[in-house]
Amino acid sequence: MANLSDLLIQAGLTRERLEECRRLSAQDGDSLDRVIAQRDYLSEAAVLRVYAQHLGFEYRDSLEEVKVPTEFVQRVPVHFSRNYNLVALEQDQGVLKVATCSPLDPHAMDDLAALYGCDIEPVLAPRQEITTLIARAYRHKADGVDEALADVAEDGDIAGLANEIEEGEDVLDVANKAPIIKLVNTILFQALKLRASDVHFHPYADRLQVRFRIDGVLYEMDSIPRKALEAIISRVKVMGKMDIAERRLPQDGRATIRIGDGEVDVRISSIPTTTGERIVMRLLDKTSKVYSINEIGLAPGNLAIMREYLGYSHGIILVTGPTGSGKTTTLYAALTEVDTSESNVLTIEDPVEYSLPGISQVQVNVKKGLTFAAGLRSFLRQDPDVMFVGEIRDLETAEVAIRAALTGHLVFSTVHTNDAPSTVTRLVDQGVEPYLVASSIVLVVAQRLVRTICKHCRTQTTADAEWLAKLKKLGLTGAEMNNERSFGAGCNECFNSGYSGRTAIYEFMPMDERMRTMIMEGATATQMKRAAIEHGMITLRADGVEKIRQRITTADEVLRVTQLDLG
Numbered sequence: 001m002a003n004l005s006d007l008l009i010q011a012g013l014t015r016e017r018l019e020e021c022r023r024l025s026a027q028d029g030d031s032l033d034r035v036i037a038q039r040d041y042l043s044e045a046a047v048l049r050v051y052a053q054h055l056g057f058e059y060r061d062s063l064e065e066v067k068v069p070t071e072f073v074q075r076v077p078v079h080f081s082r083n084y085n086l087v088a089l090e091q092d093q094g095v096l097k098v099a100t101c102s103p104l105d106p107h108a109m110d111d112l113a114a115l116y117g118c119d120i121e122p123v124l125a126p127r128q129e130i131t132t133l134i135a136r137a138y139r140h141k142a143d144g145v146d147e148a149l150a151d152v153a154e155d156g157d158i159a160g161l162a163n164e165i166e167e168g169e170d171v172l173d174v175a176n177k178a179p180i181i182k183l184v185n186t187i188l189f190q191a192l193k194l195r196a197s198d199v200h201f202h203p204y205a206d207r208l209q210v211r212f213r214i215d216g217v218l219y220e221m222d223s224i225p226r227k228a229l230e231a232i233i234s235r236v237k238v239m240g241k242m243d244i245a246e247r248r249l250p251q252d253g254r255a256t257i258r259i260g261d262g263e264v265d266v267r268i269s270s271i272p273t274t275t276g277e278r279i280v281m282r283l284l285d286k287t288s289k290v291y292s293i294n295e296i297g298l299a300p301g302n303l304a305i306m307r308e309y310l311g312y313s314h315g316i317i318l319v320t321g322p323t324g325s326g327k328t329t330t331l332y333a334a335l336t337e338v339d340t341s342e343s344n345v346l347t348i349e350d351p352v353e354y355s356l357p358g359i360s361q362v363q364v365n366v367k368k369g370l371t372f373a374a375g376l377r378s379f380l381r382q383d384p385d386v387m388f389v390g391e392i393r394d395l396e397t398a399e400v401a402i403r404a405a406l407t408g409h410l411v412f413s414t415v416h417t418n419d420a421p422s423t424v425t426r427l428v429d430q431g432v433e434p435y436l437v438a439s440s441i442v443l444v445v446a447q448r449l450v451r452t453i454c455k456h457c458r459t460q461t462t463a464d465a466e467w468l469a470k471l472k473k474l475g476l477t478g479a480e481m482n483n484e485r486s487f488g489a490g491c492n493e494c495f496n497s498g499y500s501g502r503t504a505i506y507e508f509m510p511m512d513e514r515m516r517t518m519i520m521e522g523a524t525a526t527q528m529k530r531a532a533i534e535h536g537m538i539t540l541r542a543d544g545v546e547k548i549r550q551r552i553t554t555a556d557e558v559l560r561v562t563q564l565d566l567g
Contacts, residue, residue: 003054004050004051004054005018007053008050011046011047013041013042017039021036021041024039031105032104033051033102034102044127048101048103048124048126051104052124057122057124058097058123058124059124059125060089060123060124060125060129061126062129063125063130063132065455066089068088068089068136071091072116073138076112076116084100084102085100085101085127086099086109087133087137089123095119096116096118096120097123098112098123099124099129099130099133100123100125100130101125101130103124109122129289132289180228180231180234180235183224183232183235184239187210187221188266188281190221194212194495195214196213196214197213197216197282197324198280198283199280199281200213200278200279200280201232201233201278201280201281202278203229203275204226205226207223207225207226208223208224208228208229209223209224210223210224214495215497215500216449216502217451219495219497230276236268236281237251237268237270239255240252240266241254247272248272249272250269250271250272251269251270253269254351255268263286264283264286265283265284265286265351266281266283266284267282267284267351268280268281268282269281269282286354290333290354291336292333293337295333296329296330296333297547299543299546302538305443306334306443306445306508309442309510310337313408313410314405314407315440316402316405316413316442317334317410317411317412317445318392318414318415318423319413319445319447320414320416320419320420320422320446321416321447321448322416322418322448323416325449327414327447328353328414329504330447331388332353334412335347335356335359335388336356340358343386344383344384345359345360345385345386345387346360346361346384346387346388347359347362347387347389348361348375348376348389348390349361349363349364350390351364364390372393372397373394373397376389376404377400380400380404380409384404385410386410387409387410387411388412388413389412389413390414391415392413392414392415395430398431398432399432401413401440402432417446419507419539420444420446420507420529420532421509421525421526421529424519424525424528425525425528434519434520435520437519438511438515438519439516445506445507446509447506448504448540448544448561448562449503449504449505450504450558451497451502451553452502452503452552452553453488453498453500453551453552454488454491454497456494456500457490457498458486458489459486460484461487462483462484462485463478463481463483464485467485470555470556473555473559474544474545474555474558474559475545476545486551486554487554503552505540505547505561505562506538506543507537507538507539507543509528509532509537515528515532539562540562540563541558541564544557544561
């Protein structure tokens with residue numbers, strides 16, 4: 001067994017701080033590992049690695065790919081798992097591997113061994129990874145749902161619940177009755193189980209169609225009898241604190257629902273249509289972890305470019321793409337690289353999607369006059385180093401962002417354009433002077449999301465003519481892929497789609513002197529793109545092709561989300 005003191009000092013803890021933590025541990029009764037992490041002398045991951053080496057335990061940095069054994073979820077109550085931050089990873093030959101972030105607390109492990117009736121082997125992992133895995137595991141069990149979604153149908157019988165709603169009842173009354181609450185909660189519960197980002201209630205003349213958007217693609221789910229339409233719409237409006245009596249105008253609302261110890265923000269939009277009101281609910285799962293820039297699909301060359309520009313003291317870094325292309329996730333990942341102990345970081349967002357430690361986040365409130373431009377202008381008086389503005393929507397926001405960049409601040413933001421070169425022409429079209437665009441922007445990143453092949457049903461077959469034709473469109477040959485096609489056959493884990501989860505493909509366009517000169521001379525987006533490709537820019541499609549080579553995604557996905565590159 002390695003000497004603990006030597007290992008902690010090798011990990012970066014000074015001998016003076018080690019002695020200080022030992023004194024505090026003896027004085028307060030807290031374990032040494034907890035004291036070191038609380039005082040931020042070493043990161044939690046570094047402390048856990050040291051203890052894993054010292055105690056001879058396995059350490060795992062990520063639990064993202066783990067599927068918790070079904071037996072553990074059924075036998076161990078969710079409150080026990082959450083209270084002690086314990087979750088099973090796998091069971092092998094009568095030994096249960098259990099993740100913990102408290103290596104010096106054996107009592108919870110003993111209780112679990114007694115509860116489960118088998119030997120326990122600890123595996124050390126960060127607290128955030130464990131809580132995320134617990135939330136994911138117990139989401140498949142009704143016990144994991146509390147308060148806001150307490151009343152759900154475990155069998156998911158949505159059509160049966162809809163039949164309990166009597167036609168002709170007072171809608172204002174029925175919206176708060178048990179059957180309708182249970183029906184709407186069951187739909188939301190199913191959506192969260194299937195990782196849906198949006199829930200659509202689409203009224204037809206004869207039915208109400210429920211649809212879920214999963215990994216960017218809409219799937220039709222249950223059809224609900226038309227008689228339940230008014231009651232469902234009213235219930236959703238009650239949840240979102242919207243005007244239940246107003247049916248002729250579009251409305252927006254917000255709600256928060258709890259699952260386990262995590263929260264899900266729900267943004268609700270209703271519009272009147274000829275067949276009745278249509279509702280879309282956007283689900284923002286706050287239990288989802290904030291990714292690091294190593295985890296978002298960046299190729300090694302693009303990762304190096306990103307890290308280089310994150311070290312800049314001033315300038316604008318823009319991420320561009322359509323709605324739902326992962327722009328905010330990329331910028332959050334970039335912000336995790338900023339040392340908040342040395343930098344003052346401020347964000348203004350609509351909405352604030354995830355809480356970032358050490359960063360002050362502001363929510364847009366247009367009704368009160370707090371717009372992106374107004375918030376950004378106020379930030380300049382807060383002695384900032386780094387600022388993140390959710391979106392550059394208009395000339396006013398663009399001008400304030402540029403002024404911030406030119407006065408020594410690093411600014412992150414997003415724009416809606418098709419590719420990186422189009423971003424420049426969009427800002428000029430909005431009325432920004434070309435010389436200001438050229439002198440303030442340092443990096444433009446375009447991105448799209450592609451679905452990844454499901455790991456549970458991944459299979460390979462010999463290439464066929466149809467697949468080879470798709471490869472040819474992307475500039476690939478069957479020989480480059482060993483004449484083997486990788487795809488998902490479809491299983492319960494991936495909703496029989498063959499895909500599970502998404503990754504991003506990127507197009508990085510740094511602003512060098514050549515590009516600045518082209519902007520000043522009024523070059524078109526096409527001319528800039530051609531020049532950037534000639535000087536080594538990897539386009540969205542080219543990055544997608546590389547992910548096909550790595551068998552991460554398929555040719556169908558890359559063709560779906562990218563356009564033909566310039567010849």
